[in-house]
Amino acid sequence: MSDISLRGEATEAPVAPSRVRGGGIDWFFVVAVLLVAVTFVRVIYFTPIEATQGPAQKIFYLHLPAALAAFMAFGLVALTSILYLWLKDPKLDLLAESSAEVGVVFTTMVLISGPLWGKPVWGTWWTWDARLTLTLFLWFIYVGYLVLRGAIDDPAMRARYSAVLGILGALLIPFIHLSVYLFRTLHPMPIVLKPSAPSLPKEMLETLALSFGSFTVLFFAFLRARYHLALERAAIEAEERR
Amino acid sequence: MRRTKRISVIAAALILARKDLAIEFRTRTAFFSAVVFALLGIVIFYFAWDPTAVAAIDLAPGVLWVIFTFAGLLGLHRSFGVEIADRAIDGLLGAPVSREAIYLGKALANLVFVGAVEAITIPAVALFYNMPFGGQGFAIAAIALLASIGLVAVGTLFSAMAVNTRLAELLLPMLSLPFFVPVVMPAAQATARLLAGRPVAEVASWLRILIAFDIAFVTACMLAFPFTLEE
Numbered sequence: 001m002s003d004i005s006l007r008g009e010a011t012e013a014p015v016a017p018s019r020v021r022g023g024g025i026d027w028f029f030v031v032a033v034l035l036v037a038v039t040f041v042r043v044i045y046f047t048p049i050e051a052t053q054g055p056a057q058k059i060f061y062l063h064l065p066a067a068l069a070a071f072m073a074f075g076l077v078a079l080t081s082i083l084y085l086w087l088k089d090p091k092l093d094l095l096a097e098s099s100a101e102v103g104v105v106f107t108t109m110v111l112i113s114g115p116l117w118g119k120p121v122w123g124t125w126w127t128w129d130a131r132l133t134l135t136l137f138l139w140f141i142y143v144g145y146l147v148l149r150g151a152i153d154d155p156a157m158r159a160r161y162s163a164v165l166g167i168l169g170a171l172l173i174p175f176i177h178l179s180v181y182l183f184r185t186l187h188p189m190p191i192v193l194k195p196s197a198p199s200l201p202k203e204m205l206e207t208l209a210l211s212f213g214s215f216t217v218l219f220f221a222f223l224r225a226r227y228h229l230a231l232e233r234a235a236i237e238a239e240e241r242r
Numbered sequence: 243m244r245r246t247k248r249i250s251v252i253a254a255a256l257i258l259a260r261k262d263l264a265i266e267f268r269t270r271t272a273f274f275s276a277v278v279f280a281l282l283g284i285v286i287f288y289f290a291w292d293p294t295a296v297a298a299i300d301l302a303p304g305v306l307w308v309i310f311t312f313a314g315l316l317g318l319h320r321s322f323g324v325e326i327a328d329r330a331i332d333g334l335l336g337a338p339v340s341r342e343a344i345y346l347g348k349a350l351a352n353l354v355f356v357g358a359v360e361a362i363t364i365p366a367v368a369l370f371y372n373m374p375f376g377g378q379g380f381a382i383a384a385i386a387l388l389a390s391i392g393l394v395a396v397g398t399l400f401s402a403m404a405v406n407t408r409l410a411e412l413l414l415p416m417l418s419l420p421f422f423v424p425v426v427m428p429a430a431q432a433t434a435r436l437l438a439g440r441p442v443a444e445v446a447s448w449l450r451i452l453i454a455f456d457i458a459f460v461t462a463c464m465l466a467f468p469f470t471l472e473e
Contacts, residue, residue: 085469140420147416151407157472161403164466165417168396171462175424175455182447183427 032221035214039207047207059117061207065215066109067135072219073103074142074170081166084159093159094234096166097149098226100142102219107139133180134173141169155237251346254339258347263354265324272320273358280313280363284370298371303433306367307426310360310386311393311419317355318397319414321348322405331472341468349398349460356390378436385436385445388452389429392459396421399463402470421459428452 043061050057080096083089114132115125126132145165152158200208249257266273287305288298325331334344364386367373397418404414428448435445 137420137423144417144420147409148403148407148413151409151413157406160469161407164399164403164469168399168421168459168462168466171458172421172424175451175458176420179424179427179451182451183431 026221026225029221029225032214032218036218039211039214042207042210047203048201050204053121056117056120059113061211063110063113063117064208065211066106066113068212069215069219070103070106070110070138072216073099073106073223074138074173076223077103077142077145077166078170081163081170084163085167090155090159090234091231093155093163094230095223095227096162098223098230100145100162100166102222102226104139104142104146105222106219107135107142110135111139128180128183130177130181130183133183134177137176138173141172145169155234249339251340251343254343255346255350258334258339258344259350259354262321262324262348262351266351266355272317273355276313276316276355276359277362279316280309280359281366283309283312284363284367288370299373299437300434302367302371302373303430303437305371306364306433307389307430309363310356310389311422311426312415313359313363314352314356314390314393314397315415315418317359318352318394318401318418319404319411321352321398322401323410326405335471341471342464344471345398345402345464345467348402349394349463352394352398352401353390356394357387360386360390373437381436381442382433385429385432385449385452388449388456389425391456392425392452393422395456395460395463399467399470402467406472424451424455 039061043058047058047061049055076099077096080092080099084092084096114135118127119125145162148165149158149162152161284305287301287309291301322331325334364382397414400414400417400421404410404417407413428451432445432448432452436442
């Protein structure tokens with residue numbers, strides 16, 4: 001880690017301003033939104049209503065794929081953070097930033113859709129179940145990550161600090177999971193068993209698979225759009241500093 | 243460079259810790275504010291519940307650990323705060339010691355700080371909440387030590403990061419508190435069980451989480467620390 005490389009990192013834009021994509025239609029994004037729309041049409045009109053939970057069960061087709069996307073996002077933050085500290089490529093830092101922000105959006109989706117399902121089925125908006133608590137803390141960690149980024153002006157320092165937090169955050173997750181799990185099992189709560197999906201009917205399974213697929217595409221569309229925004233911002237920042 | 247002999251990491255860390263503690267011992271500002279803050283917290287928490295409805299013994303462990311956490315944050319903030327004045331950190335970075343030694347020295351000084359606050363707060367809780375700490379004194383001290391190591395390991399690293407940002411006072415608790423969950427929860431749960439007269443074997447799984455957290459985060463934070471320093 002020499003002085004020169006760090007100074008270079010702080011002043012050079014990761015991509016020349018001319019190479020940053022301008023306006024125009026983001027076709028990838030359009031396809032992703034259309035796919036999600038198709039999924040929802042299928043969820044609402046062509047998927048049977050679950051016998052005991054009623055229509056509320058259909059939230060699963062939003063809740064589960066959003067959770068999957070959030071985990072992909074935070075996994076990507078940890079990966080790009082490690083790679084950044086190793087390779088010092090500012091693009092990796094921008095990718096981590098984009099992924100964290102998209103992950104927070106999906107986690108928010110999970111945290112909103114969960115209680116909406118929980119109220120009619122569990123009879124309560126919120127319960128300190130291990131999985132719920134972990135998701136809430138995930139949200140706190142990565143909101144903290146975004147606030148930290150906003151509080152540092154120097155791009156190189158911002159990249160190093162947030163990479164450290166991105167890695168430690170990933171290391172923290174199993175510990176929070178372990179302690180909230182132990183907390184719950186020592187204090188059993190009157191929770192209706194969370195219905196997993198061991199033997200879903202064929203239509204439901206297909207709809208679920210479709211929603212996983214479309215949300216994964218949506219995740220990458222969000223990530224791509226946010227990453228382009230990050231590149232443009234970095235280019236402007238570098239231009240101003242010149 | 244007159245002295246070419248490099249001292250070992252541990253020796254360097256001890257010297258750095260002594261420097262921080264000497265500064266703290268001569269001014270005593272952070273220590274006294276942390277202790278007074280902790281005592282105030284204990285008193286105010288008592289009135290936040292209806293003592294006829296909630297027994298003090300149910301309240302004490304939670305109060306103890308919430309107070310430690312916040313009092314600890316006061317000390318942690320000062321840890322790298324003192325290095326900002328007159329850019330004292332430059333002298334530290336120019337010294338012929340490794341970055342890991344700086345981290346260890348800082349963490350060690352913070353551990354002594356938090357430990358000293360606890361040494362006053364635990365008897366104070368015993369006094370105000372009428373707790374029979376005596377019988378389980380050793381076990382509770384061990385829990386306090388294990389938990390403090392975890393708090394300090396993470397807090398020292400985040401203190402080094404937070405001082406260089408805007409919103410430093412706000413950012414340190416915001417970053418640290420999620421990381422304190424797997425420390426405060428086992429510590430409070432284990433303390434509560436011991437106070438209720440349960441055997442130490444019953445809290446073994448909580449202690450295992452604490453020990454695992456300490457090992458993982460002391461290692462990870464020491465490795466990450468060099469990345470938080472300005473070049």
